[in-house]
Amino acid sequence: MIKLFNAFMFKLTRDLTFRIMLIIGASLAVLTATIFFILDQTGASASMGFGQDFKVATGQSMLVFSMSPAQNFGIAIPINLAVFIVLEFTQGTIRNKVIVGNSKFKIYASTYLCGLVFAIAIMLVYVGVCFALGSLSGGFDANGMAFTSSGAGKVSPQFLFRLVIVTVMTYFTTVAFTTFVATLFRNVGPCIPLVVIPITMLAMLSLITTMTLAGVDTGVENNVFIENLANVSKFLNPLHAACGYEVNFLTDVPLNQAIHYVMSNDTFVAAIINNLIYTALFFTLGAFIFTKRDIK
Amino acid sequence: MYIIETKHLYKRYGQVFVLDDVNMHIPEGSIYGFIGENGSGKTTLMRVLTGLANPTKGTYHIQNVSNLEKEIYTVRQKTSAIVETTSLIPTMTARDNLKYACLYLGIAYIDEKMDALLRLVKLGNVGNKKVKNFSLGMKQRLGIALALINDPTILLLDEPLNGLDPQGIAELRNLLLELNKEKGITMLISSHILSELEKIASHYGFISHGKLIEEISAADLFKKCQKSTVIKVDDVANATKTLEEMKLRFALKETDEINIYDQVNISKLISKLSQNNVSVLAVNTNEESIEEYYFSLIGGAKND
Numbered sequence: 001m002i003k004l005f006n007a008f009m010f011k012l013t014r015d016l017t018f019r020i021m022l023i024i025g026a027s028l029a030v031l032t033a034t035i036f037f038i039l040d041q042t043g044a045s046a047s048m049g050f051g052q053d054f055k056v057a058t059g060q061s062m063l064v065f066s067m068s069p070a071q072n073f074g075i076a077i078p079i080n081l082a083v084f085i086v087l088e089f090t091q092g093t094i095r096n097k098v099i100v101g102n103s104k105f106k107i108y109a110s111t112y113l114c115g116l117v118f119a120i121a122i123m124l125v126y127v128g129v130c131f132a133l134g135s136l137s138g139g140f141d142a143n144g145m146a147f148t149s150s151g152a153g154k155v156s157p158q159f160l161f162r163l164v165i166v167t168v169m170t171y172f173t174t175v176a177f178t179t180f181v182a183t184l185f186r187n188v189g190p191c192i193p194l195v196v197i198p199i200t201m202l203a204m205l206s207l208i209t210t211m212t213l214a215g216v217d218t219g220v221e222n223n224v225f226i227e228n229l230a231n232v233s234k235f236l237n238p239l240h241a242a243c244g245y246e247v248n249f250l251t252d253v254p255l256n257q258a259i260h261y262v263m264s265n266d267t268f269v270a271a272i273i274n275n276l277i278y279t280a281l282f283f284t285l286g287a288f289i290f291t292k293r294d295i296k
Numbered sequence: 297m298y299i300i301e302t303k304h305l306y307k308r309y310g311q312v313f314v315l316d317d318v319n320m321h322i323p324e325g326s327i328y329g330f331i332g333e334n335g336s337g338k339t340t341l342m343r344v345l346t347g348l349a350n351p352t353k354g355t356y357h358i359q360n361v362s363n364l365e366k367e368i369y370t371v372r373q374k375t376s377a378i379v380e381t382t383s384l385i386p387t388m389t390a391r392d393n394l395k396y397a398c399l400y401l402g403i404a405y406i407d408e409k410m411d412a413l414l415r416l417v418k419l420g421n422v423g424n425k426k427v428k429n430f431s432l433g434m435k436q437r438l439g440i441a442l443a444l445i446n447d448p449t450i451l452l453l454d455e456p457l458n459g460l461d462p463q464g465i466a467e468l469r470n471l472l473l474e475l476n477k478e479k480g481i482t483m484l485i486s487s488h489i490l491s492e493l494e495k496i497a498s499h500y501g502f503i504s505h506g507k508l509i510e511e512i513s514a515a516d517l518f519k520k521c522q523k524s525t526v527i528k529v530d531d532v533a534n535a536t537k538t539l540e541e542m543k544l545r546f547a548l549k550e551t552d553e554i555n556i557y558d559q560v561n562i563s564k565l566i567s568k569l570s571q572n573n574v575s576v577l578a579v580n581t582n583e584e585s586i587e588e589y590y591f592s593l594i595g596g597a598k599n600d
Binding site: 003006007010011014015016091092095096097098099101102103292294295296 | 347348371383400442
């Protein structure tokens, strides 16, 4: 198992897709930070309705923004991961590993682990550069509001800690799902839509339900229906806690102090449990199919 | 002792049995030439033996270890194969491909050993050229180097001569013979170039439509394919009676032709036959090639 993982890591360091993704991640982070910096400098951030002191190019704000699996780069990672895994089949390197006596289960497990490294390394580069540039521009700004896909809100250390945990957990699930799909089809063509569509839909479900309940105009008016949908999403959607944030409003305080992002205990626990279940489910299914099917 | 043995092996894709009750026996230290038409099941059998495909029914043993035992993984660590295409990472150099293989094999990458391997397959001077820029023959040779990296005791090669020029074929043939003789590597080689296989194989297996029709040693095949004298006669019944009296080995070829496998004095034979009222209409000599033998086995078109 360790030797297979080491081999994968060696391949990863020489893999063009991985290198390109690292470069794109870093470049996109620089671009995002630049745009956020311009928004702050031109006063566009201040006119967003969250108060005159509202800044988007801060360490905390860019950290929360860049972590979300709902944004474009979060979706690009599983796409490229699928390409990376499919290449293992099409280049025949998996075949070589089977021939020389590695068990198929170990090969699958090492593929999954390497996929995790692939996804988390790219995410870390993007998030790290965003965070570093945000901090350079506006400091960490723990008391400021964080700009996110669903608006802006104050972030407590507890929320931030929980967000980091559930975000990493979503990568366990998306990598397990992507590895499963790539193993099932062994072809980039069907893999990409099959990976992108569910991830996008689940991210949207989380965003729409939480934003509607937070009072943001999403065009959906039936609150009872949305509440029920949010509850279903909370317990069944592995991306729910990492994409859409619940909001706690304080009254009689200025707006820039009123909106607080929270992650309730049940949302946090549900996110951990359902991510673990989905990870185990897709990993087991993928490993079962991989061990039972012939390798071309 | 058989280093590879299959027992009533079946492989079915849909409703079609691609392998149908295959009982193969590969002696240790042999070069086993595996011959069959396209789609006869050669590659499928190699895929089953290498663990890439699961048999539908039946078992196989490699070095006396059944495919159903866990130890099969250990045995496979000393087995190498090139099945269908050479599996290489095109964006890496030859050395990086070897390094990658060393890592998943769990063996140390030793520069001297890798240099020797690359020199052995005539790729000692490729430098940092990426595999995607290699010719088909170079890829094939790098595939062989990869297959030798774990010092295998068994080598399975599916059409290894494909894509090689005549010089490359001769070099690979010599390399395989050298590996077999000096390192005692047992080889299972499938090839369409029967004339080349004939130069190296010590044993043969003939497969058609998923059935292993015959296994034979090169020595026995040589005897079977040896020169024969063909006589055309006007009375086959009387002629065969005469040949029996002369204790000659023979077989009826056509309705009026007889193959005589023993060396015979033609004038004495004609005189003996004429004494028994048999007229000899024509006399020819015939030497059957491995290809003709194969055609005669599968009942296909004869290469006359």
